Amino acid sequence: MWAVRRGVVIGVVVVLIGAAAAWYIARTLGRQTPGCVVTGVTGSGSSADFTLTTEQADNAATIAGVGMRLSMPDHAVSVALATAMQESGLKNLPGGDRDSAGLFQQRPSQGWGTHAQVVDPVNASTAFYERLRTEPNWRQLSVTEAAQLVQHSAKPDAYAQWEPEARGVASALTGERARALSCHNLTIAAPSAALVSTALAELGTAKLSGAHDQARGWAISSWLVAHASRLGVDRVTFDGSTWTPSSGTWSHTGSVDGTLTLHQVSGAARSG
Secondary structure: OHHHHHHHHHHHHHHHHHHHHHHHHHHHHHHHOOEEEEEEEOOOOOEEEEEEOHHHHHHHHHHHHHHHHOOOOHHHHHHHHHHHHHHHOOOOOOOOOOOOEOOOOEOHHHOOOOHHHHOOHHHHHHHHHHHHOOOOOHHHOOHHHHHHHHHOOOOOOHHHHHHHHHHHHHHHHOOOOOOOEEEEOOOOOOOOOOHHHHHHHHOOOOOOOEEOOHHHHHHHHHHHHHOHHHHOEEEEEEOOEEEOOOOOOEEEOOOOOOEEEEEEOOOOOOOO
């Protein structure tokens, strides 16, 4: 009997060790693949990590940046992100159901603009927010209820499943949470978009470096990290913490002074 019990115990231990090894390998391999991680908070108050591809993070930053330009509250950014997560998986799709396209699967036939406009992430995000704020009492509604006011989906409750992740990503990209978004294993080369024009289109300003309050400083810092590959940014420092693609995380490097600095690869256009 003892031999049987010992065999069972050994078997359980082997299974646990195997599971732990599989988790470690998966986590290690995941960190070797370019991507981003957002540390958010669940409804119970515990922390949770949400993973994004670099494409998803780039699009999420555009959605949040446009929200900042339009002075939309953080709740609106959560609504917009949850909508895009459900409709497109945060991918700028060239098509979809019937004439739907873009991040929000907006339909030209339903008054959202031309096909070229709905597949332009800045234009699509702007249109979403402008439609949202015309809806009465949207601020008092849940994420899924507010999203449904804009989208008129055949599955009105589908947006609810994305609320925790949308809130987590929004809290990072609006600066509500410091050092909450980081991207790893990026290859930073010559930018495919100009920093100044991108910042003006999304944030409404090209004044990125310098002193900022905590929320705005972390919002801009997260925006830069999420857009790092596209904008050729290989270092962002704010309030004494620095992110680089080689470290893939934020680390303390200097004085806590509310100052933001950034560095682009050689030849990239710089911000003011």
